[in-house]
Amino acid sequence: MYGTTHPHPGQPFWDKTTPQYARKPVGDPATYKEKLARLATLLRPTDRVLEIGCGTAATALRLAPGVGHYTATDGSRGMIDIARSKLGPDAPTNVTIGLADTLEDIEGAPFDAVCAFSLLHLVPDLPRVLDYIRRQVKPGDLFISKGSIPVRYAFPILVS
Numbered sequence: 001m002y003g004t005t006h007p008h009p010g011q012p013f014w015d016k017t018t019p020q021y022a023r024k025p026v027g028d029p030a031t032y033k034e035k036l037a038r039l040a041t042l043l044r045p046t047d048r049v050l051e052i053g054c055g056t057a058a059t060a061l062r063l064a065p066g067v068g069h070y071t072a073t074d075g076s077r078g079m080i081d082i083a084r085s086k087l088g089p090d091a092p093t094n095v096t097i098g099l100a101d102t103l104e105d106i107e108g109a110p111f112d113a114v115c116a117f118s119l120l121h122l123v124p125d126l127p128r129v130l131d132y133i134r135r136q137v138k139p140g141d142l143f144i145s146k147g148s149i150p151v152r153y154a155f156p157i158l159v160s
C-alpha cells in the first residue's frame, strides 16, 4: 500500500526507540482520556480520517470506532510492526495501518480529517509537511494537531 521510498532522517532513532516507547504507560491517563473525548467530538461517524506519525496506533485504535475509516501511518517500521500486531480480533475493523513518511502520498486522499499528534515539532521541513497536509485534506475540512508548532506556520493552514 505504501512504500519506504522516502525514509525520513529520524527513522533509525524511532525504530530503535520503539520497544521502550510501546511499553511506556500514558503519562496522565485522565488528561489523555479528556483529549480523546474532545477529539471524538470533532470527528463525524462518516469521516475518512488520516493520522500521520501514528506511532504504535494507540490513539488511532481508540478513535477509529467513531469514524467511517481510519488510516494510520508512520515512518518507522518498528512502530508500524507493533501497530499492526494490535489488529487482532478485538480491534476495530475500519483501520488501515501503513508505513509512510510524512511526505508520502497516501491512497484515499483527500481525507475528511488529517491528524498529527506529537509530530510536527519533529519534522525537519515543517512548511513542506504543512503543504503536504493541506493536499491530504479536503478543502474546508479538518486538520487536527497536538503539540507545538510556530504560529507563523499554523496561521496559513488555519485560515485556508
Ligand SMILES: C[S@@+](CC[C@H](N)C(=O)[O-])C[C@H]1O[C@@H](n2cnc3c(N)ncnc32)[C@H](O)[C@@H]1O
Pocket: 008, 010, 011, 014, 052, 053, 054, 055, 056, 058, 059, 073, 074, 075, 076, 079, 100, 101, 102, 103, 116, 117, 118, 119, 122, 123
Ligand atoms: C513522539 S511520537 C508520537 C506518536 C503518536 N502520534 C503519539 O501521539 O503517541 C512521533 C512519531 O512520529 C514518527 N515520525 C517522526 N518523523 C516522521 C516523519 N518524517 N514521517 C513519518 N513519521 C514520522 C515517529 O516514527 C514516531 O512514531
